[in-house]
Amino acid sequence: MTEAPEPGVPNGRAPARNRPGTPCRVSLMAHGMAAAQAFYGELFGWEFQPGPSRLDPCVRALLNGREVGGIGQLPPGRRLPVAWTPYLASDDVDLTAETVRLCGGTIGVGPLDAGGIGRLTIGSDPWGAVFGLLRARPHPGAETTGLPGTPVWHELLTYETAGVATFYSRLFGYERKPDGSAGVDRVTLHLDGRPVAAVHGVGRALPHDRGSHWMTYFEVTDTDEATERLVALGGRVLTPARNTARGRMAIVADPEGARFALIQGSR
Structure with a gap:
C-alpha cells in the first residue's frame, strides 16, 4: 500500500471553481x-x-x-x-x-x-x-465547497511527476512547484499563484491494481469518528488517521474499493 502523501489542501485560497484547470x-x-x-x-x-x-x-x-x-x-x-x-x-x-x-x-x-x-x-x-x-452551467444552489462532506483537494498518484506534470501543464498552463523535501517526488500545480492540485510520484509503490489514479480528499469534522463510521458501513481504512501539516487525515476505501481521503482541519 502506498504511503499517503501530505495533502496540499489550500486554506481558503482556492481560485474560483470556473477558472480553467481547477x-x-x-x-x-x-x-x-x-x-x-x-x-x-x-x-x-x-x-x-x-x-x-x-x-x-x-x-x-x-x-x-x-x-x-x-x-x-x-x-x-x-x-x-x-x-x-x-x-x-x-x-x-x-x-x-x-x-x-x-x-x-x-x-x-x-x-x-x-x-x-x-x-x-x-x-x-x-x-x-x-x-x-x-x-x-451555473445554476442556483450549485457547487458547495469547504464544508464537511465536500471535496477539498485532489492529488494524482503516479510513477513519477516529470512527464505527467508537463502533460497537465500543457492543457491548462499550470505553474509547477516542486516539494522541497529531500527524496520526495511531488509537484503542486498552481493557477494565479494558488494551489489547485498536486502530482505525487511514488515509483514502485504505485498500487498494481490501480496504476496512476487521482485521489479526492473530502472534508470531515472529525477524521477518527468518520473512519469508525466508514468501517461500520462496510468501508476499509487503508492508511490510519494521522496528523499532517494540513490536518488529520486517513486514506480509506468504500465497500466496492473506491479510494479516497478523509481530512479534518484543511481550512
Missing part, C-alpha cells in the same frame, strides 16, 4: 448505485436527486440542497475499477479534449452535453489516470 466536480462510477448512495449518504449526509438523462443511470449528490458531485452506474459485466473521478474546468471542452489527444492522452466519453451539468468529456492522461473536463 477541479470543479467529482463523480463516482459504481457497480451498485443504490448501495453507493446508502454508504455515502450515511457517511457524509448526502441526499440524492436524479441526474441528467444523457448520463442515465446516475444521480446528483447534494449537501444542504447544494450539489457536491454525482454517482453513476458502471455497465453490467464491465470489470472496471470503481473510482472517484475529478473534472477540471474548461472554457472549451471540445478544444481541450483535442489537446488531450494531441498530448498523448485518450478520450473515452464525449464530448457531450449532459443536461443541467454542462458540456463534458471523460478521458485519461498518457499514464492511464482518468479525469474529466467540464464546462459547467
Whole structure:
C-alpha cells in the first residue's frame, strides 16, 4: 500500500471553481448505485436527486440542497475499477479534449452535453489516470465547497511527476512547484499563484491494481469518528488517521474499493 502523501489542501485560497484547470466536480462510477448512495449518504449526509438523462443511470449528490458531485452506474459485466473521478474546468471542452489527444492522452466519453451539468468529456492522461473536463452551467444552489462532506483537494498518484506534470501543464498552463523535501517526488500545480492540485510520484509503490489514479480528499469534522463510521458501513481504512501539516487525515476505501481521503482541519 502506498504511503499517503501530505495533502496540499489550500486554506481558503482556492481560485474560483470556473477558472480553467481547477477541479470543479467529482463523480463516482459504481457497480451498485443504490448501495453507493446508502454508504455515502450515511457517511457524509448526502441526499440524492436524479441526474441528467444523457448520463442515465446516475444521480446528483447534494449537501444542504447544494450539489457536491454525482454517482453513476458502471455497465453490467464491465470489470472496471470503481473510482472517484475529478473534472477540471474548461472554457472549451471540445478544444481541450483535442489537446488531450494531441498530448498523448485518450478520450473515452464525449464530448457531450449532459443536461443541467454542462458540456463534458471523460478521458485519461498518457499514464492511464482518468479525469474529466467540464464546462459547467451555473445554476442556483450549485457547487458547495469547504464544508464537511465536500471535496477539498485532489492529488494524482503516479510513477513519477516529470512527464505527467508537463502533460497537465500543457492543457491548462499550470505553474509547477516542486516539494522541497529531500527524496520526495511531488509537484503542486498552481493557477494565479494558488494551489489547485498536486502530482505525487511514488515509483514502485504505485498500487498494481490501480496504476496512476487521482485521489479526492473530502472534508470531515472529525477524521477518527468518520473512519469508525466508514468501517461500520462496510468501508476499509487503508492508511490510519494521522496528523499532517494540513490536518488529520486517513486514506480509506468504500465497500466496492473506491479510494479516497478523509481530512479534518484543511481550512
